[in-house]
Amino acid sequence: MAIVSLKALQKIYPNGFQAVHGADIEIADGEFIVLVGPSGCGKSTLLRMIAGLEEITSGDLIIGDKQVNDLDPADRDIAMVFQNYALYPHMTVYNNMAYGLRNRKNSKESIEKSVREAARLLNLEEHLDRRPSQLSGGQRQRVAMGRAIVREPALFLFDEPLSNLDAKLRNQMRIEIRKLQRQLGTTSVYVTHDQVEAMTMADRIVVLNGGNIEQIGTPDEIYHRPASVFVATFMGAPAMNLMEGKVATGGIEIDGIGLLKSDHKLDASSNVSVGVRPEKVKLTTKANGITQPFVHDFTEELGAARLVHGRLGDKPFVINLHQEDEVPTGDLYATISPDMLHLFDTATGKRLS
Amino acid sequence: MTVTDTFSTPPAVTAVKVKKRFRVKRETLIDHLILVLGALFMLFPVVLTFMTSSYDNLAFAKSGLQFGWSDQFFENYERAMFETSGFTGAIDGVSMLTNSLILGFGFAIGKIVISMMAAYAIVYFRFRFATLSFWIIFTTLLLPLEVRILPSYEVVQGLGLGNTYTGLIVPLIASATGTFFFRQFFRSVPEELVEAARIDGAGPVKFFIDILVPLSKTMIAALFIIMFVYGWNQYLWPTLITTDEGMFTLVRGIKNIIQSFTDSSSVPEFTVGFALTTITMLPPVLIVIFFQSWFVKGLTESDK
Ligand SMILES: Nc1ncnc2c1ncn2[C@@H]1O[C@H](COP(=O)(O)OP(=O)(O)OP(=O)(O)O)[C@@H](O)[C@H]1O
Ligand SMILES: [Mg+2]
Secondary structure, X not given: OOOEEXXXXXXXXXXXXXXXXXXXXXXXXXXXXXXXXXXXXXXXXXXXXXXXXXXXXXXXXXXXXXXXXXXXXXXXXXXXXXXXOXXXXXXXHHHHHHHHHHHOOOOHHHHHHHHHHHHHHOOOHHHOOOOHHHOOHHHHHHHHHHHHHHXXXXXXXXXXXXXXXXXXXXXXXXXXXXXXXXXXXXXXXXXXXXHHHHHHHOOEEEXXXXXXXXXXXXXXXXXXXXXXXXXXXXXXXXXXXXXXXXXXXXXXXXXXXXXXXXXXXXXXXXEEEXXXXXXXXXXXXXXXXXXXXXXXXXXXXXXXXXXXXXXXXXXXXXXXXXXXXXXXXXXXEEEOOHHHOEEEEOOOOEEOO | OHHHHHHHOOOOOXXXXXXXXXXXXXXXXXXXXXXXXXXXXXXXXXXXXXXXXXXXXXHHHHHOOOOOOOOOHHHHHHHHHHOOEOOOOOEOHHHHHHHHHHHHHHHHHHHHHHHHHHHHHHHHOOOOOHHHHHHHHHHHHHOOOOOOHHHHHHHHHHOOOOOOHHHHHHHXXXXXXXXHHHHHHHHHOOHHHHHHHHHOOOOHHHHHHHHHHHHOHHHHHHHHHHHHHHHHOOOHHHHHHOOOHXXXXXXXXXXXXXXXXXXXXXXXXXXXXXXXXXHHHHHHHHHHHHHHHHHHHHHHOOOO
């Protein structure tokens, strides 16, 4: 349990590639932070710098009240869970969990006690004498968790721990991990590229893009007030509809579509990108002040919802309808209410207002 | 495999299938015939040696190799093992067997330890010219002992190591092959395992002993078989470096033994020589049999 701060952390690999450009993150005691971003954005690099597996090029890393930049991984009071579990194949489940404690020269009794306790917590008691190769993927993942838990670290680090599991197990383990973390109250940093994992597990999400932090915020903030075009389109499935336009009086003039009503206070004729979430749009057959003609192309059934694909003017546009809402026939109009618009500066990609 | 396939064909078959089945059967038959003949061809001299070693010297002197069984078996083996012989009388079968075992084990274990540690350094430590040093080691494959035998002899004699086990074993154990195999194996061990071990507080030595060595045990077993047999069969180097008869190995000593037996009696004692030859062949065979089962077990448990 500890406060963790990353201060202007940078990583330049020996080949000259800069993978992380100055990351500043303050992590509260017991907080669950999720690093999310597309492949190659530097999530693993950042996590491995915290773990001590990758050297820190510049900046400060503080765990608890100690600057740990130059400490060995074993001395940082952290534990890490890897994507492919990284269990020792020749050791039993018990020894896999006990190995780190033995290296710390803990007494035999205290090791036995912590391992049994962790095994109980993770439902692994019957499997303690097995080898990793005799376990299922989910069980292996639990052993990896157990190995982290027994150390009673100040900080848990996870690098895509669920991506080798099938979808059903993934959902189940997601909930288990989060429950366990709450129970233990250990500060955690969790890397994933799965936005569902990010949204459901995180206290706060850090969205990374090309080695830069795009936004740090609660899942709610990230989703409802994305700080940039990148965050807006990266988080949320189906992705936010995005249109280019110019600020006009009383709204935004969209190229090839027309005026979208908006109560902005922006300078006229500056270039903006307008985003609107697919589920915030309604379909009607009657035009009014805030509708746009919608051309229906096809529909995807998702069970609980349906995705209506079509066009506004000549731009592709997706509407996410609740399962009870039928797609009406006849002339269609998309209702886009002014307070549902996200406005971004086209040049910088940053949120306006 | 093919045999069971033939029999698992369903009984209700069309004429075409019968024909096909017959053909497969004949092929298997021919395959097996070739294999059996080959095996007999390879085994026959060994069997002949073994059988002849049960006859007395007179029978051998009169009618050569024997295909049968006689009553001198235990006596011949006892003489081969325990009768002192040689110019100085300082050597018997037991001490030659001991020397051979020391050479075989020293050679195999030495090679494995050295090449494993070399491969560990090359794969897991970032030092300058790591790749270069690997390739330099690799090119020594082109320089077997036979090529560098004179300088090696000079060095070993110069160090006063002639007629010692150290002089017998050490010059032979630097191994490019072993280093190469271990390097390939270590490179296939997932990177995360090292990282997990680092987080678990295992330093380089601990990681090597606690994790890498147990993971390599099939590799070690395989190399041990090969290297033991290779070391056991060394002839040229032991001949050169051991002049003291007390240091003779079996492979090196058989010839001398037969010579000295020949000198000391009217009938050449060849059948005792055959007994010693049989004894010489035994340990490598036992090592292969013993380690093979271990090796197969290791492979099928699929640890990595
Ligand atoms: N050892 C290295 N040397 C040079 N560049 C590297 C090294 N490791 C990673 N990189 C680069 O750094 C960038 C970030 O890599 P990183 O592994 O952190 O990505 P990631 O966000 O974890 O991606 P993924 O979701 O695919 O795991 C990538 O562009 C990668 O090519
Ligand atoms: Mg990664």
